[in-house]
Amino acid sequence: MSNKEKTEARALRRKSRSIKKAAIWVAVLLGIAGLTFFLVSKSPEDNTPGTSTDTIPDVAADEWIKWNPNSPVTLIEYSDFQCPACGEYYKLLNAVKLEYGDKVRFVYRHYPLAQIHFNANAAAKASEAAGLQGKFWEMHDKIFETQELWSSMGASDAAAVFAGYARDILRIDADRYLADFDSESVQAKVTEDFAGGLRAGVNATPTFYLNGRQIRNPSDIVGFRSLLDEALADAEAGNQ
């Protein structure tokens, strides 16, 4: 073998050794990735469902109930109008309603995180004030649909936006709405929902309860389908 050939062979060997090492390096990194995925999948969730002793108040007749009010299956949402995640779930629940609106009872409860969402309590009061004139869900929808608009506003501007919805879109008695918005009874209704959730250990929004038991928030309609189908099948079996 000539000197040149020897050098070339050595260079080739070095090159293949480098490639081998690089391959091992990639394998190490993929190992890190696999481990990360494993740990994330095994880690306890941030909003761990409450223990069985954490019971929420029973659904009362004067609560905000929609879909099928006579269904044996009840889905309760603790929600905050200013929470972006609740805004996303508003859209998702509209899709769920198309499939389960006639089979499931849905209850909306206020859980305004006032410390981080400065207009959340006002939004809750606006929905309650509209509700006194029979337009709770209309206000609820409008508030969620325009969440980005009023979330960044100051308190008085946001309140004016809600009053504008009452007057111009829902076309309810504006003076009465304003009086109700500021009334103690409307605030008490919001506070009562919040207190009930707090006692049960609700610490994030949205938090869902299916037939009284906290569920892990489904991330899409498929998740809702499996939970609701199971609850409906259980209710059916209980009837027979």
Added chain:
Amino acid sequence: MKLSPMLKQGISKTFLIILLLISVIGFADATYLTAKHYLGDSVTCSILKGCETVTGSKYSTVYGVPIALFGVFYYLFVSVLLFLYMEGVRGVLKFLVLSTTTGFFVTLGLIYIQAFILEAFCLFCLISALSSTALFVGVLYVLKLNKRSVKRLMPNAK
């Protein structure tokens, strides 16, 4: 003329190992965000943690692919290039400069979105921003030292 052993003197091995470690941190961080995206709980708001505005926003994905996943491939790529560079494959330097520069500008864009559009930051996104910036600066430093040592060894070379 054989340059490579002498070129090595310009950049200490420790410096390259630090860069490699930073790329591993970035890689693990991006993997964590990707795993959270696919496996984690849905987005919620809470008093203690605020809202997961950033990772839940529409800016967190491009055509349904989480930006974090791009980050995983980016750090994997940079890390392998750094590794090869340490092994003496000098030709990868231009790819390192190219990719970390791209990474740096993408980082600037993501920071801009967090600061001015979402007005919210996410810790793990900031870790990635730090590591990609460090890689960018570090690789430029390697490039600079490299040029200097080429000049020293071959004063007439351009």
